[in-house]
């Protein structure tokens with residue numbers, strides 16, 4: 740059995756990564772979602788083990804010390820990280836897995852898994868992005884401003900990704916990502932061979 744695809748989805752806060760990921764999971768039941776660990780507080784409706792594994796800073800730092808994370812990053816004052824064993828076991832079992840993570844973490848994943856497929860989700864415009872974060876109503880003004888400045892930095896790092904997908908409309912954005920996954924599975928020469936041949 741071949742190894743599954745490691746798909747990394749990034750994009751600025753408010754671009755709709757969560758919504759796109761949920762819709763992709765609904766459409767592609769075989770696509771496995773990596774649940775991250777975080778020290779941020781749960782938002783209304785978020786469940787431990789489903790949206791995130793919610794941890795204290797001490798617990799998170801213990802996971803770092805025990806090398807249990809494939810990558811981790813600090814984002815707007817909180818830790819976020821990807822549990823390593825689950826990703827590796829999923830890929831070994833031949834299934835595709837999607838990681839919804841910010842750019843610093845994605846670059847760390849890229850250094851360990853250059854054969855991963857890196858997809859950057861873009862807002863139709865920065866104004867639209869701010870409107871979405873404000874409209875969500877879950878963040879205070881200082882956090883909104885901070886998330887907007889991080890968003891501009893993140894967009895600057897987009898050139899490290901393989902694909903850019905504009906999230907103008909959820910159905911279209913998902914359709915584009917599904918097409919990318921199909922195309923990657925149809926490749927005659929997988930990315931790891933391409934890299935080895937360089």
Ligand code: 5GP
Nearest residue numbers: 775776811812814819820821839840841844
């Ligand atoms: P939020 O607080 O809005 O759920 O997430 C904030 C940012 O952290 C988002 O860009 C999200 O993609 C990112 N993120 C979520 N999980 C992880 C993770 O495991 N590692 C990294 N590096 N970023 C993550």
